Amino acid sequence: MLQLSRDTLLDAYTRMRTIRDFEDRVHTEFATGAIPGFVHLYAGEEASAVGVCLNLNDADYIASTHRGHGHCIAKGCDVGGMMKEIYGRRGGLCGGKGGSMHIADLAKGMMGANGIVGGGPPLVCGAGLAAKRLGTGGVAIAFFGDGASNQGAVHESMNLASIWDLPVIFLCENNQFAVTTSYSTTVAVEHVSDRAPAYNMPGVLVDGQDAIAMYEATVEAVRRARAGEGPTLIEGLTYRFEEHSLGLGRVRRGEYRTEEDIDRWRKRDPIVIHEERLISQGIATREECDAVNAETQEEVERAVEFARNSPFPEESDLFEDMWANPIPQP
């Protein structure tokens, strides 16, 4: 298993656990009515965000989807600031103006969750262009889903990144359903990654439940990007454990995907897969993993308390943050 250090492997475990605990907690908090709006949980797909972002630093950018909490945490965003944002409180990462679907932290290279399916890939081409022009050595990664893979903007972006040799990676998280519509009925090729040759870039199909597989696929893509060799399309085949959106209560378990499929994929929980690997290879003991878990739960619990006790925005906040260069009022 490549040359990953024990620290890195444990870091991957910690980040995945943090995401899962965060999402589980958001789920229960949403049920109490404490969290307004739309929330899309990432549970089941943690290996993708974490495996990919292990390759990145703060000079690298990612654009996310509306299922963005996992990408934020994997990219290093503050968990307390995130929870405040999802609660819509002052002091949240976006001051309570963005919420779950627009959570962002440009200082961490997180260009935002995005309410528009396929909205991120064009932006990432721009981040790649800026990195190239400014010579930062940075790469930019667009996460998008199987649903977005059909969007014109995504195809246009793959073409643009390829002709300009941009340091960009297109990272399709194929969780197999666009809301409740199966990708097998909406994607004309067997795998999204099969489309890569049309844009003259490598296409890689990866087990999206395996954080290390996602990491390894990204190592080569990042190398290519930083070396000026252009973009790569990576498809991680994954599965979302929850429904498309919290609040979609009328979609019943098993209605559009079989109970057997759900159970089969739940057995391929990315956190369990990674944990078993750590233990079986003697990298960590079960007790050490449990200790990590206790810490991540504690961290998320603190974030919830922090959010609950944070002030609500005030009327004056409604008018703040409109312009970088406001027009002076007479």
Add this chain to the structure above:
Amino acid sequence: MSKKSYRQAINEALAQEMRRDPTVIVMGEDNSGGMGAPGEDDAWGGVLGVTKGLMPEFGRERVLDTPITESAFIGAAAGAAATGLRPVAELMFVDFMGVCFDQIYNQAGKFRYMFGGNAVTPLVIRTMYGAGFRAASQHSQCLYPIFTHVPGLKVVIPSSPYEAKGLMIQSIRDDDPVIFFEHKVMYDDEEEVPDEPYTIPFGEANLTREGGDVTVVAIGRMVQFANQVADKLEKDGIGCTVIDPRTTSPLDTDSILESVEETGRLVVVDEASPRCNMATDISALVSQEAFGALKAPIRMVTPPHTPVPFAPELEDLYIPNPDKIEAAVREVVGYGA
């Protein structure tokens, strides 16, 4: 100071800002033109020649020809603006917003507010608008009201070469996303334009004529027509104040209201389709804020609510012209008499 066309004024603004700031880039379809044709590196400079000469001076790293995929390259310009560059992207005809509007209004226009003030997006989108070119329904629209409607976008509509240069330099230096509207009929208009760089601030209207009887607010190319009418009517003893707002977002409401308080009469001239355009917006503003000052109903001079027709005879009927403006001014001045 020397005579420059609207086209040259914008080109000079781009070149001067590119010399001043290495993070300024231009990108768009055919911006240099001749891409890939040996010896033809600077063939076009965009379909109307506005970016001609930039590629030889600044190179292909900063003057990018794009594929005809507006979502990708307008979105890339937005992403580059949020991560350290100052892109000036050309959306060749504003009518093409339909294939990239998401990247403008949902992405670039919302970053700052949606991210709680933690983003700057110094993006300029240059685009051609307006009728009069016999370019028919899909290459002749104004559409600036749609952009003005979106909070987070600044909308700039220069009415002359002097205005175009100063407003373009301001647009590039501004840290917010700017949509810069160039009227396709005006590219060869000439006037005296300073050689050195200068800026014209946003949200400060320009009073191009001053008179006491009626306020005429006109947008973009319509400012020229309004000036012609004002000059003609002055000889008949009718004094017009012509207001060029320069920017519709932000809009200098104070200058409009102050003028109407003085004249008591308002004509708004807008080349955009008449429903929910700048004329209705400004009329509503004045009705609400200066109702007591009005001595006559407000008149709006606009095209009919139809697509822009192709046949020259029909297009000429479509576009607001000085005769229609004059009739509206005479009507409000004569109201109740």
